[in-house]
Amino acid sequence: MQAYFPLFTAIPLAMAFINLLVTKVNKKVTDFLAFLAMASLASMAVMMLFESPFSYQVGGWAPPIGILLVSDGLSSVMLVIINVIGLLSMIYSTKYMTTYTAKPKFYTLFLLMIAGMNGVVITGDMFNLYVFLEIASIASYALVGFGCEKDELEASFKYLILGGVASTAVLFGIAFLYSMTGTLNMPDLAVKIPEIGHNHAMGFVMALFIMGFGLKASSVPFHAWLPDAHPSAPAPISAMLSGVLIKALGIYAIARIMFNIFGSDTMVSSILMFLGALSMLVGVFLAVGQHDFKRMLAYHSISQMGYVMMGLGLGLNPNVPPALAALALFGGLFHMVNHAVFKSCLFLCAGAFEYRTGTKDKTEMGGLIRRMPFTSATCSIASLSISGVPPFNGFWSKLIIIVAFMKAGYTVYGILAILVAFMTMISFIRLQMNVIFGKLPEKFAKIKEVPFAMVLPLVILATLCLAIGVFYPLVDQNLIEAAKDALLDKAQYISFLGR
Amino acid sequence: MILYFLALVLFVMGLYCLVAxxxxxxxxxxxxxxxxxxxLFLVLVGWRKGGIAPILLKGMQKSEIVEKGVDPLPQALVLTSIVIGLGVLALMVSICLRLYEKYKTFDMSEINRLRG
Known part of the structure; x- marks a missing residue:
């Protein structure tokens, strides 16, 4: 597997353009080509879980000069999230995207986005990270505006402007880091930054990174684009944006840079915890009043990302006992994986309801469990999961985060987390009452269940929601432990330098 | 020093233009x-007074490049970032044209169907 590591970016990049060329001749193969690329990527990502950490030197150049690709616990977990959810969204879009024109172009952009996100999570070079971040972002700007109607274009333009500012901030930070250390290699930076120590310039760099990646992760002061962009995109893209993109470009990048490069720091820790708590509260309060199904889900994404940010923040804190910091970090990463599963399931469900009923307004729907049993059941499971009902996965991660905060003495944050979990539950119970149960409107009396290609991803994701919750000690604990250890073990990251 | 300050002034001007x-x-x-x-800032990072291009010509000593040569990496980064900037610009302008087709205006305050 090690020799094939760069294929994670090479396959989607190549297939994106092959797809565009081949479909000039034959339009029917586009589904097949995209499926081939995504299926091979997903199976490779699952195989990567069994590899021990290693690094790959691109072009054979030794690390501080050449570009380094790094595979450790965190990268492999992220690769699995990106490629498996990418595969499911792709299967879903084979039917869903028939309502739009230009399907081959959609797959091209989709694969470019996958290539960018895979690149971000495997790279060990700062500038390389920026380039892949831009590839994924540009593809996602175009995908948000894919419908080319008034709303889509406006959302896309907003997202583009704010995303452009974020990318500029990230590049500014990278330029500063390079001028101070003379290197762009991330393990090498991890060696050189402690030698320089803390000064004003380093603080400025951290601020730029928190702003830039925080905007991509849509934490609250920078969240304005998300509730517009996510609902406007086609449903499989909303699932990818909310389920994967904000994690790969935002949370992953913040975690990697703050933990492995800068190391634990009281200031950054309290900033992340504060931003996390703020996102949690603001997101959930704005979500409660929404009528638009997908818009409500988008606000909940902001709120759930707050939990992850809080977990990361406590994990960075040098003043709490290491065991508690590790527990909070574990909770945060676990919640990130869970959120990827249940939020992409919910967005795909919203898309399925929209596909049949033609509306996104949840007050117009009702009683759909009688007409669309599979979609409604999966939607219920994912809603229970996000509201933190015990056997499902969302419960465990929220519990771990809350326990870690209570034990570490941050009682206020702990209570806020409980309050937000409660509000989330209320909001999703109302959703269930509006959409799934209740009286079936006359006009929807004749609708049918969505096609098999759309039901399959929903069922798989709902099964995962339950499986991750029930088999938590058997399977996923080891994976997330590995991801957590990769973040906390700075020496291991430096050892990728190969010295 | 004054040049670095110029880069900052440009940055702030751009942000002002974006917001206002x-x-x-x-x-x-x-x-x-x-x-x-x-x-500009990236180029300045690699700049040094009296610097020469880091290319080993015939009859040149290696030590000369070590002493005077500028850092070539930031220039490579700037090239990449210009190309990325071009891609983003093309996308922005095309979305902007589509927006004009739909709304018949370039005024952002009139393009406000979505409210957060």
Whole structure:
């Protein structure tokens, strides 16, 4: 597997353009080509879980000069999230995207986005990270505006402007880091930054990174684009944006840079915890009043990302006992994986309801469990999961985060987390009452269940929601432990330098 | 020093343009200005007084390059970032044209169907 590591970016990049060329001749193969690329990527990502950490030197150049690709616990977990959810969204879009024109172009952009996100999570070079971040972002700007109607274009333009500012901030930070250390290699930076120590310039760099990646992760002061962009995109893209993109470009990048490069720091820790708590509260309060199904889900994404940010923040804190910091970090990463599963399931469900009923307004729907049993059941499971009902996965991660905060003495944050979990539950119970149960409107009396290609991803994701919750000690604990250890073990990251 | 300050002034001007102007074309220009200020900053990072291009010509000593040569890496980074900037600019302008087709205006305050 090690020799094939760069294929994670090479396959989607190549297939994106092959797809565009081949479909000039034959339009029917586009589904097949995209499926081939995504299926091979997903199976490779699952195989990567069994590899021990290693690094790959691109072009054979030794690390501080050449570009380094790094595979450790965190990268492999992220690769699995990106490629498996990418595969499911792709299967879903084979039917869903028939309502739009230009399907081959959609797959091209989709694969470019996958290539960018895979690149971000495997790279060990700062500038390389920026380039892949831009590839994924540009593809996602175009995908948000894919419908080319008034709303889509406006959302896309907003997202583009704010995303452009974020990318500029990230590049500014990278330029500063390079001028101070003379290197762009991330393990090498991890060696050189402690030698320089803390000064004003380093603080400025951290601020730029928190702003830039925080905007991509849509934490609250920078969240304005998300509730517009996510609902406007086609449903499989909303699932990818909310389920994967904000994690790969935002949370992953913040975690990697703050933990492995800068190391634990009281200031950054309290900033992340504060931003996390703020996102949690603001997101959930704005979500409660929404009528638009997908818009409500988008606000909940902001709120759930707050939990992850809080977990990361406590994990960075040098003043709490290491065991508690590790527990909070574990909770945060676990919640990130869970959120990827249940939020992409919910967005795909919203898309399925929209596909049949033609509306996104949840007050117009009702009683759909009688007409669309599979979609409604999966939607219920994912809603229970996000509201933190015990056997499902969302419960465990929220519990771990809350326990870690209570034990570490941050009682206020702990209570806020409980309050937000409660509000989330209320909001999703109302959703269930509006959409799934209740009286079936006359006009929807004749609708049918969505096609098999759309039901399959929903069922798989709902099964995962339950499986991750029930088999938590058997399977996923080891994976997330590995991801957590990769973040906390700075020496291991430096050892990728190969010295 | 004054040059670094110039890069910062450009950056802030770009941000001001982005925030204060309502016309979406002007917003695009603002984004482009911020991008250029970062490119200028990157070039300045590699700059040194009396520097020469880091190319080993015939009859040159290696020590000469070590003493006088500028750092080539930031220049490579600037090239990449200019190309990325071009891609973003093309996308921005095309979305802007589509927006004009739909709304018949470039004024961002009139393009407000979505409210957060």
């Amino acid at each position: 102007k309502k016309n979406i074309i002007k917003k695009i220009i603002g984004i482009v200005i911020t991008e250029y200020s970062i490119n």
